[in-house]
Amino acid sequence: MRSVLGQPGGPRLVVGCVGIVVTGLLVAFVTLMHGATWSTPGETLAGLLGHGEQTFVITRWRAPQVSAALVFGAALGLSGAVFQNLTRNPLGSPDIIGLEASAFTGALVVTACLSGTAAQVATGSVVAGLAAAVVVYALARKGGFSGMRLVVIGIAVNAMVTATNQWLVIRADLEVAMATTAWSAGSLNGTDWHDVRLPFALIAALAVGLALSARTMHQAALGDDLATTSGVRLGPHRLALVVLGVGCTATVTAVAGPISFVALAAPQIGRRITGSAGVPLLPAALTGALLLAASDLLAQTLTRPVPLPVGMITTAVGGAYLIWLLVMEVRKR
Amino acid sequence: MTGLVAHDLTLGYGERVVSTGLSLAVPPGRLTAVIGPNACGKSTLLRALVRLQEPRAGRVELDGVDLRRLRPREVARRIGFLPQRMVAPEGISVTHLVRRGRYPHRDWRLTWTDVDEAAVTRALLDTGVEDLASRRIEELSGGQAQRVWLAMVLAQETELLLLDEPTTFLDLAHQYDLLRLLARLRDAGRTVVVVLHDVNQAARFADHLVAMQAGRVVAAGAPAEVVTADLVEQVFGLACEVVPDPVAGSPMVVAH
Numbered sequence: 001m002r003s004v005l006g007q008p009g010g011p012r013l014v015v016g017c018v019g020i021v022v023t024g025l026l027v028a029f030v031t032l033m034h035g036a037t038w039s040t041p042g043e044t045l046a047g048l049l050g051h052g053e054q055t056f057v058i059t060r061w062r063a064p065q066v067s068a069a070l071v072f073g074a075a076l077g078l079s080g081a082v083f084q085n086l087t088r089n090p091l092g093s094p095d096i097i098g099l100e101a102s103a104f105t106g107a108l109v110v111t112a113c114l115s116g117t118a119a120q121v122a123t124g125s126v127v128a129g130l131a132a133a134v135v136v137y138a139l140a141r142k143g144g145f146s147g148m149r150l151v152v153i154g155i156a157v158n159a160m161v162t163a164t165n166q167w168l169v170i171r172a173d174l175e176v177a178m179a180t181t182a183w184s185a186g187s188l189n190g191t192d193w194h195d196v197r198l199p200f201a202l203i204a205a206l207a208v209g210l211a212l213s214a215r216t217m218h219q220a221a222l223g224d225d226l227a228t229t230s231g232v233r234l235g236p237h238r239l240a241l242v243v244l245g246v247g248c249t250a251t252v253t254a255v256a257g258p259i260s261f262v263a264l265a266a267p268q269i270g271r272r273i274t275g276s277a278g279v280p281l282l283p284a285a286l287t288g289a290l291l292l293a294a295s296d297l298l299a300q301t302l303t304r305p306v307p308l309p310v311g312m313i314t315t316a317v318g319g320a321y322l323i324w325l326l327v328m329e330v331r332k333r
Numbered sequence: 334m335t336g337l338v339a340h341d342l343t344l345g346y347g348e349r350v351v352s353t354g355l356s357l358a359v360p361p362g363r364l365t366a367v368i369g370p371n372a373c374g375k376s377t378l379l380r381a382l383v384r385l386q387e388p389r390a391g392r393v394e395l396d397g398v399d400l401r402r403l404r405p406r407e408v409a410r411r412i413g414f415l416p417q418r419m420v421a422p423e424g425i426s427v428t429h430l431v432r433r434g435r436y437p438h439r440d441w442r443l444t445w446t447d448v449d450e451a452a453v454t455r456a457l458l459d460t461g462v463e464d465l466a467s468r469r470i471e472e473l474s475g476g477q478a479q480r481v482w483l484a485m486v487l488a489q490e491t492e493l494l495l496l497d498e499p500t501t502f503l504d505l506a507h508q509y510d511l512l513r514l515l516a517r518l519r520d521a522g523r524t525v526v527v528v529l530h531d532v533n534q535a536a537r538f539a540d541h542l543v544a545m546q547a548g549r550v551v552a553a554g555a556p557a558e559v560v561t562a563d564l565v566e567q568v569f570g571l572a573c574e575v576v577p578d579p580v581a582g583s584p585m586v587v588a589h
């Protein structure tokens with residue numbers, strides 16, 4: 001059995017992926033039931049199928065947000081897997097090395113200073129994310145792509161850019177500031193179909209690009225020498241991966257703001273559940289979807305009736321994971 | 334000129350120049366052994382021959398064509414290389430690692446052909462690791478892992494095979510297994526270049542011996558001509574006697 005993404009896998013991969021999908025769909029279904037009052041499973045199912053009085057609420061209000069959680073989570077998981085492969089380091093994900101925060105800077109500048117359209121915001125976000133990738137790589141150049149140097153420099157860039165983002169939000173006009181406060185915490189609240197059409201299409205295209213690059217990405221995991229002597233052109237391959245990976249994280253950030261730690265945690269949890277070699281894409285995407293859907297359910301229900309930004313949940317839970325991971329990585333050395 | 338030929342190479346890292354004016358012709362269909370003391374530039378030469386190291390000057394040609402003008406995948410279908418050090422992706426099994434050797438032969442589709450499967454099976458059998466097929470790399474001993482990596486490079490099925498110290502982690506019996514395997518590959522028509530530290534093994538199994546010192550080739554030719562007491566003294570700084578190997582009759586170095 002071979003997976004769609006070109007990694008040969010055993011039964012454990014299939015069972016693991018099916019398990020993650022089923023759990024994710026369950027979480028999504030429970031989230032669909034949640035509103036000012038809880039709908040019953042029967043009402044929710046009927047609503048989804050277009051019958052009953054709750055159809056409008058469920059398909060127009062709740063479904064867009066739940067879909068956004070699943071698709072954006074998958075995109076973040078993919079982007080995390082891409083950068084963890086590139087850096088050969090479980091800490092090397094876009095939310096840790098400052099790419100996500102920089103993508104948000106781009107989105108903020110285009111929105112607050114230029115009041116751009118959704119497509120312009122997305123473009124600003126991608127451009128700023130790519131610029132950050134270039135800066136981090138240039139500063140870490142001596143140590144190459146893999147190695148702790150790039151991660152440490154990325155963490156510093158992340159801190160500086162996050163501070164800049166806060167300053168931008170504070171400096172913005174009061175009206176804009178009100179809107180950007182929830183956004184800058186990373187939120188899916190109030191998402192409607194209109195908001196997600198463009199990002200969903202972009203993410204689908206990026207995922208196809210990544211699926212086509214997957215085999216080369218795994219070949220490159222054998223180290224620069226063996227990758228090169230087995231025919232990988234490392235330069236163009238890495239450029240493609242950086243563009244696709246930044247594309248994923250920036251597309252999500254442009255709409256939902258910076259949602260941290262999903263990209264960091266999903267690839268590692270996914271590979272453990274599926275018993276995979278290296279850091280494969282499919283388990284990372286599925287786990288990302290599950291993680292963000294579950295976090296959004298918590299964000300909506302913890303402080304009922306006022307929802308929290310989902311970024312607060314992922315930061316709280318993910319922060320604990322990051323500390324554990326740092327301790328493990330330091331112990332290895 | 335057919336086969337792999339290096340012309341007048343200058344090789345180095347940053348400020349450090351390792352070799353200048355290094356030329357070498359790899360005889361096609363033969364087993365070539367490269368010997369020389371630590372840090373004399375053996376690995377650097379091999380890396381230049383498989384385009385891992387860009388020469389500062391000079392060029393490496395494959396059948397008369399500069400390597401830099403060939404497509405990387407094309408080169409990978411013709412030249413296989415086993416580096417001195419390797420890293421395996423975490424959690425990968427032996428079979429899955431060996432399958433990665435098929436990379437240059439596969440296109441963007443996901444099809445895994447019978448040819449691919451046959452190459453992997455043959456590589457596992459040739460290196461004697463078929464019993465380990467479902468184990469994870471990190472659970473293997475150094476010598477077992479070394480043979481698995483060799484299997485991966487064999488699965489690449491290249492006419493040229495360059496190996497950097499493939500016997501390092503192997504016990505004595507497995508060292509000879511590996512050398513015999515290389516001789517069989519040579520008999521099957523492949524060209525093999527191998528860096529060895531044991532001069533006696535090199536002299537016994539190689540058709541062509543290249544002795545290096547301080548980045549230069551100081552002698553190249555049939556083992557019987559190359560391995561002399563003078564040369565060993567000059568290259569390794571070791572006073573010795575050279576006597577015929579009692580089993581193979583090849584030159585054998587015995588230190589004073």
Ligand SMILES: Nc1ncnc2c1ncn2[C@@H]1O[C@H](COP(=O)(O)OP(=O)(O)OP(=O)(O)O)[C@@H](O)[C@H]1O
Binds near residue numbers: 346349370372373377
């Ligand atoms: N990546 C590198 N950066 C800088 N210098 C290097 C690098 N690799 C090797 N060298 C230097 O180049 C010289 C030749 O090294 P090389 O690895 O080719 O030696 P070798 O003959 O293969 O030695 P050994 O028998 O120990 O494997 C040495 O002086 C070494 O210190």
Ligand SMILES: [Mg+2]
Binds near residue numbers: 375376377417497
């Ligand atoms: Mg060496």
